[in-house]
Amino acid sequence: MAYRIECIDVSKRFCEDAPPVLKEINWTVEPGRVVGLVGASGAGKTTLLRIIAGLECCSGGRVVLSPQDSVDARRPTIGMVFQNLALWPHLTARRQVEYVLGGLPRRQRRERAATVLKETRLLPAAWDRRPAELSGGEAQRLALARALAAGPGILLLDEPLAQLDAPLRGEMLDLVTEVIDARGVTTVLVTHHAAEAMMLGDRIAVVQDGRIEMEGAAEEVFWQAPSLQIARLTGPLVRLPRSYFAEKLVAFNQGSAAPAAREWADDECIYVRPQQLRLVGPGEHNQWKVADCRPDGADWRLALTCGSHRIAIVVPQAAGIGQSVAIEVKSRPSPDRLLR
């Protein structure tokens, strides 16, 4: 059964003199939704997650965990994957999962444990090993299996993939997505990798300075961040000094030198998503020289120079790009064009 998570005026202060870590957060996660909680280090996202789990008490407000059909008022089982996994060092993989199923008869417990371990694709050879004998990926799968074993109403993931390398992280993300979709469990994922949250989550909530500053669909959060700080948290940005536009080194759509009112900017620079940059082929304003071109995964990373200026941009393909190019900034998609 999926549960709704409702934070009502939740605030947290670790000691009287210290500034609050969370400031009157009002936030709801609908049953069965997967929400990514994104924010910088120290923003308060892990604290919020721990309050939801019941591992911390809040200084003010309350958290209500209510079942989807509003009939069953039992305390929900909460599954949690800790950042450092917190696998009990003295128990084998199978025993870790069986411990969570403590209330069941022994035989049933073994069967359920085997089912969950298979679901998270932990190879049977690893079932009787202790955490220190497991590889990083196996330990991660075990932590997920343990969190899912009791059929939780709420699944909390605290930066579960932070310690994995990129290929393993992608593999685990696929696994987590598959398992969560299959179970339909309400899930909160805490991460500082916006891309992870966007891949996994239906919605993204951005935590900053103890507040949830923005919440929305992944695309909305990515393109419509209300401030530069939030834009930085939700994806990569390319920094373009305003002088580039004045000197016509970079132009906006249709050759305009003036940025649109809603661009992310500070006094000196304009910030755009890499996806907004477009290289324009040979023409009259081809001041930028391609100094370097290297593969970046499936894309290409180009280093462009113009006098003393240098910027790096990523393009899907390098073929057909001349030695000198012009850079154009496309407008951000308007809110009505975003997928909801």
Add this chain to the structure above:
Amino acid sequence: MDPRALPPINRSGAARRFRGATAGSLAAILVTALLLAPLAWAWMPEGSAGPARVTVLPGIPWKTLAVSLAVTATAGALAVIIGAALAAALVLTDLPGRAFWATVALVPFVCPATVWALGQAYCYGSGGLMERCWPAAWHGLRAFSDPRHYIATCLVLAGVHAPLAMLIIGRGLGRLQHAGLEAAALFLTPWARVRWAAGAIRQEVAAAFLLVLALGLGNFGVPHVLQCPLYSNEIYLRVANYLDHAGAMQAALPLLAVTVAAAAAIAWAERKTAYVQAHPAPPPARVRLGRKAWLVGGLLTAYLAGTSLLPTAAIIGECRSPGSFLKVVSDAAEETENTLWIALAASLVACLAGVVVGSWVGRSWRVGLDAVTMAPLGVPALILGLAYLRFFNAWLPAGWALVGSGPLVLAMAARGWPFTTRLIVAARRRIAPEWQEAAELAGPGSVARWRRIDGPMILDHAVAGAVVAFVLAVGDVEISHLLSSPGSGTLAMRLFTFLHFGPTHVAAGLSLLLLALAAAPVIVYFLLTDRCLRII
């Protein structure tokens, strides 16, 4: 139904932990108060029930105290050096059979101190094994010996307590993995590496020194057997020769102040030394010895042969014959039985009390609280026995027969309890908070949580604590001498009597029997379960 009408299901975790902490703290305070109440009582003004003072002794012998301090401090420094060398070989290197070496290195501590000192005397003393084998060479060496046996006492005290230093410093060396051992190996010169390691484990070194100081100062068996006039002997004289219990308690005050302060200072020295991480970590990389393993193994063998094997051989040699030893064993059957059940009961009580108090103290890092729980480590057994004697004399003036060996068991448990508590505190602090949080979230109740998660994690240390309490109780002379009820004498008491008044072969036979009872089961158990290194 409005979901908001549901009771808030949240935030019970922290509240539950708080309630647990309160119940745990109450239990811990109660246990501590019960075990230490006699000690507090001992300095109360004497009532009519108190034993009369027979004679008035001169004031406190400050000079003896100063000499005792000097001897014990030197022994502490020696023990730290030996312990550090042993720990380095066992923790940092890939020496083959490390669990075996670690266990064998524990022998001096698990062997009763009286027996140990007697073994050293039979081996290296006047007319001992060495003198009989190499009379000329040994006479030359003994010419340097001092008439009051300060050097011998110092060496034996260092040998007895070196295993403790090894355990404490070994824990510090294990921590080096987290302090950048590999980086130090890469970037530092060998000398700089040694200085860096010494700096990184200075807290453990200080703790080991203070512990040896506290235990050594209060040690009665070693100086008594070696006839070295240290302060603990002064107190014993007042108790045994002058029957002046109150005077002995007064004379014990300066010693107690030093030992308790040293024990409490261990808490300060050891503050924040534990390093826990909940992320599964592979076993640490060790220094490859290669062919040097022979050299290190040879040095270890030589040390253990010199301190353990030869003295044991000397004791066996003094037994005359197997028949004579068996006669001694059969004569001491009743004492053996008494010793075993009293030691078992005392170790059980000490272990349970240690688990209760240690589990509570280990939850937090409060130096003050640590100091309070460490302080009883510094209470010498003689003073503890005396305090219990005065307490039960006051409360049960004519009722000793009613309680049988109860006071003795309690006093022995109170002696072993600080060790058990300390070990449990160390184990408790190695449990990462996330492990407990994960167990709490997983659902099973607190009993299941204790049985499956907390219990197994502190099991090694609890067993080690029980073993220490058992060994201390088996070899105890001081407490049983004062508190044994008629007919419940112990082996150590019998040995003590024969040391003074009996033939040597009987004392040697009893020593061998005590050694077999105390050390052998412990060594076999540790070897079979490979626990020693895990305690480090």
